[in-house]
Amino acid sequence: xxxxxxxxxxxxxxxxxxxxxxxxxxxxIGVNSHMxxxxxxxxxxxxxAAYHKQSLGAIGARLRPSADRLxxxxxxxxxxxxxxxxxxxxxxxxxxxxxxxxxxxxxWICDGYLQIESLPRMGQPLVWTLHDMWxxxxxxxxxxxxxxxxxxxxxxxxxxxxxxRDVSRWVWxxxxxxxxxxxxxxxxxxxxxxxxxxxxxxxxxxxxxxxxHGLDLxxxxxVERNRAxxxxxxxxxxxxxxxxxxxxxxxxRRKGFDLFGQAIARLNQSEWADRVRLATFGAxxxxxxxxxxMASTHLGVLRDDxxxxxxxxxxxxxxxxxxxxxxxQTASEALAxxxxxxxxxxxxxxEIVDHGINGxxxxxxxxxxxxxxxxxxxxHEPRMQLLARQAREKAQRVFSLDAQARAHERxxxxxxxxx
Numbered sequence: 001x002x003x004x005x006x007x008x009x010x011x012x013x014x015x016x017x018x019x020x021x022x023x024x025x026x027x028x029i030g031v032n033s034h035m036x037x038x039x040x041x042x043x044x045x046x047x048x049a050a051y052h053k054q055s056l057g058a059i060g061a062r063l064r065p066s067a068d069r070l071x072x073x074x075x076x077x078x079x080x081x082x083x084x085x086x087x088x089x090x091x092x093x094x095x096x097x098x099x100x101x102x103x104x105x106x107x108w109i110c111d112g113y114l115q116i117e118s119l120p121r122m123g124q125p126l127v128w129t130l131h132d133m134w135x136x137x138x139x140x141x142x143x144x145x146x147x148x149x150x151x152x153x154x155x156x157x158x159x160x161x162x163x164x165r166d167v168s169r170w171v172w173x174x175x176x177x178x179x180x181x182x183x184x185x186x187x188x189x190x191x192x193x194x195x196x197x198x199x200x201x202x203x204x205x206x207x208x209x210x211x212x213h214g215l216d217l218x219x220x221x222x223v224e225r226n227r228a229x230x231x232x233x234x235x236x237x238x239x240x241x242x243x244x245x246x247x248x249x250x251x252x253r254r255k256g257f258d259l260f261g262q263a264i265a266r267l268n269q270s271e272w273a274d275r276v277r278l279a280t281f282g283a284x285x286x287x288x289x290x291x292x293x294m295a296s297t298h299l300g301v302l303r304d305d306x307x308x309x310x311x312x313x314x315x316x317x318x319x320x321x322x323x324x325x326x327x328x329q330t331a332s333e334a335l336a337x338x339x340x341x342x343x344x345x346x347x348x349x350x351e352i353v354d355h356g357i358n359g360x361x362x363x364x365x366x367x368x369x370x371x372x373x374x375x376x377x378x379x380h381e382p383r384m385q386l387l388a389r390q391a392r393e394k395a396q397r398v399f400s401l402d403a404q405a406r407a408h409e410r411x412x413x414x415x416x417x418x419x
Contacts, residue, residue: 001031001032001102001103001409001412001413001416002032002033002034002100002101002102002103003026003031003032003033003034003101003102003103003104003105003412004033004034004035004036004096004099004101004103004104004105004124005019005022005023005033005034005035005036005105005106005107006035006036006037006092006096006104006105006106006107006109006113006114007019007020007035007037007106007107007108007109008037008038008039008107008108008109008110008111008113009037009038009039009040009041010035010037010039010040010041010042010044010047011041011042012039012041013108013247014131014247014329014330015107015108015131015132016037016107016108017329018107018129018131018189018213018327018329019035019107019108019129019131020035020042020044020047021213021214021215021216021401022129022213022214022401022404022405022408023035023046023047024044025214025216025401025402025404025405026405026408026409027046028402028405029402029405029406029409031405031409031412033046034046034047034048034099034101035047035048036048036049036050036092036095036096036099037049037050037113038050038051038061038064038111038112038113039061049061050090050092050095050113061112064088064111064112064113065111065112067088067112068084068085068086068087068088068110068111068112069083069085071085071087071167071170072085072159072167074167075159075160075161075166075167077159077160078158078159078160080253081140081158081159082140082141082142082252082254083139083140083141083158083159083167084110084111084112084134084139084141085139085167085170085171086109086110086112086113086114086115086116086171087115087116087174088112088115089115089118090113090114090115090118092113092114092118093118093121093122093123096122096123096124097122097123097124100123100124101124102124102125102412102416103124103125103126103127103412103415103416104122104124104125104126104127105126105127105128105129105408106119106126106127106128106129106184107128107129107131108131108132110134110141116171116174116175116178116179117174117178119178119179119182119184120178120179120182125183125185125415125416125419126182126183126184126185127184127185127186127187127408127411127412127415128184128185128186128187129186129187129188129189130186130187130188130189130193130197130326131189131326131327132193132326133149133193133196133326135186135197135202135203136149136196136197136200136201136202136203137149137153137168137172137200138152138153138154138156138167138168138169138170138171138172138175139153139156139167139168139171139172140156140158140168142254142323142324143196144157144158144254144323144324146158147199148168149172149196149200149201149202150199150200150201151201152169152172152173152176152201153168153169153171153172154166154168154169154172155168156168172201172202175202176201176202179202184206185206185207185209185411185415186203186206186207186208186209187208187209187210187211187408187411188208188209188210188211188326189210189211189212189213189326189327189348190210190212190326190327190347190348190351191210191351192326192347192348192350192351193326193327193347193348194208194210209411211404211407211408211411212327212332212351212398212399212404213327213329213332213399213404214399214400214401214402214403214404214405215332215333215336215395215399215400215401216305216401217336217395217396217399217400217401219305219306219309220305220308220309220312220333220336220337220395221309221336221337221338221392222313222337222338222388222392223309223310223313223337224313225313225314225316228309228310228311228313228314229241229314231310232279232297232299232310232311232314233297234277234279234297234314235277235295235297237277237295239274239275239276239277239295240275240276240277240316240317240378241276241277241278241279241314241315241316241317242276242277242278242279242315242316242317242319242374242378243278243279243280243281243311243312243314243315243317243318243319243334243339244257244260244278244279244280244281244318244319244320244321245279245280245281245282245299245302245311245330246282246320246322246330247282248282248283249280249281249282249283250283251283253323254322254323254324255321255322255323256320256321256322256323256344257283257321259321259323259344259365259367259370260319260321260370261292262367263319263321263367263368263370263371263374264278264292264293264294264371265293266367266368266371267294267371267374267375268293268294270371270375272375273293273294276294276295276374276378277294277295277296277297278292278294278295278296278297279296279297279298279299279311279314279315280296280297280298280299281298281299281300281301281302281311282301282302283301299311308333309337312333312334312336312337312338312339313337313338313339315334315337315339316339316377316378316384317339317340317341317342317359317374317377317378318330318331318334318339318340318341318342319341319342319343319370319374320334320341320342320343320349320353321342321343321344321370322343322344322346322347322349323344323346323365324346324347325346325347325348325349326347326348327348327352328343328347328348328349328352331343331349331352331353331359332352332395332399334391335352335353335358335359335391335392335394335395335399336391336392336395336396336399337392338388338389338391338392339388339391340358340359340360340377340384340387340388340390340391341353341358341359341360341391342359342360342362342370342373342374342377343359343360343361343362344361344362344363344364344365344366344370345361345362345363345364346364349361352394354390354394357387357390357394358387358390358391358393358394359373359377359387359391360372360373360374360376360377361373
C-alpha cells in the first residue's frame with residue numbers, strides 16, 4: 001500500500017510534526033509511506049520537496065506564504081490575522097498523479113502550498129486530517145467564537161470586515177464550488193473539531209473519523225526530574241517548577257500567554273510568590289517582553305524531541321492556557337512525560353486533560369481559576385506523584401503512535417476496498 005502525505009512542512013510546526021510522526025509510524029508497521037512538502041527541514045529520504053533546490057519553483061515556494069496574504073492587503077487591520085486564501089496556482093496535482101499512490105493523505109497545506117481548486121484533482125482516493133478549522137471556514141484557522149462557517153462566511157470579524165462579500169466569502173465560495181461532490185474522507189484528532197466540521201456548510205455530510213495524534217511513548221517518557229532540571233540548567237532551589245511553552249508562545253494570542261501572565265500575577269500576590277519557579281519555551285527571548293514577576297528560566301525555542309522531553313520531565317506542572325486547540329499536542333506530550341497539565345476547559349484540550357485525575361481544567365479564560373489550578377497541581381507531594389503517574393497512564397492508554405498508525409492503516413484499506 002503506497003500512501004503519499006501532502007503537508008506544507010515535514011517537521012516545522014505542530015501540524016507538520018504530527019503528520020511526520022504518523023508517516024514514520026506507518027513505515028514502522030510496513031506501510032510504504034512518503035511525504036511531499038513545500039518546505040523540507042528534515043534529512044529523511046522518504047520526504048521530498050515539491051520543488052528542487054535552486055529551481056524557480058523552490059524560489060517561488062519561499063515567496064508563497066507572503067503572496068498568499070496579498071488578497072488581505074485591502075484590510076488594514078488584518079496584519080495579525082491567521083488567515084489563508086490559497087489562491088496561488090501550482091503543479092502538485094500533476095506530481096501526485098505521476099507518483100500514482102494508492103491514497104493521498106492531506107494535512108496542513110496552507111502558506112500557499114496547495115490551491116483550493118487543485119485538491120479534487122489529485123486523481124486518487126483522498127484522506128484529509130484537519131489540524132485546525134481552515135478546512136471548513138472562509139480562511140481563518142480558528143473561528144474565535146464566530147459561527148459564520150456554518151453558513152457562507154462573509155463579514156469576517158478577524159479581517160475585520162463589515163461586508164458580506166469580503167475575502168472570507170470569496171474563499172468560502174471557491175471551496176464550495178471546487179469541493180462539490182468531492183469524496184474526501186476526513187480525519188479529526190478530536191471530537192471537538194469533528195463536531196465543528198460536521199456543523200459546517202462545507203464538510204457537513206462527509207464522514208469524519210476521530211483519531212487522536214499519537215506519540216512515540218518510548219521517546220516521550222518521564223526522565224528523572226532532578227536530572228532533567230540539571231541538563232536544562234534550571235536551578236534546584238526547592239521551588240515547584242511550573243512550565244509554559246508553545247510554538248510562537250508569545251506572538252500567537254490563541255496560545256494564551258497573556259492569560260498565563262495574569263494567572264502568575266495572582267500567584268505572585270499569594271503565599272506562592274516565593275514557592276514557584278517558572279520555565280518558558282517556544283519563543284525567542286525578545287518575544288517574552290513581560291516581567292512575570294517570579295524566578296524564571298527561559299529555555300528558548302526547543303526544536304528537537306529530546307529537549308522537549310527534558311522540559312516536560314522537569315515540570316511539576318505544565319500550563320497550556322490556550323483559548324482554542326484542535327487537539328493540543330503540548331498537553332499530550334507533557335502527560336506522556338509525567339507532567340500534569342493545567343488548562344482551560346476548552347476545545348480539544350478537554351479530551352486530553354481529565355480534571356482532577358491528570359490535571360486541572362479551569363473555567364474558560366478565568367485567570368483566577370487558572371491560578372487556583374496551578375497551585376492545586378503543585379500543592380501536595382502525594383497528589384503530585386499521583387497526578388504524574390495518572391498522566392503517564394493516560395498517554396499510554398490513548399496516545400500510542402502505533403495505535404494511531406494502525407487505525408489509519410485500517411481506514412486506508414476500507415477506502416481502497418470501497419473503491
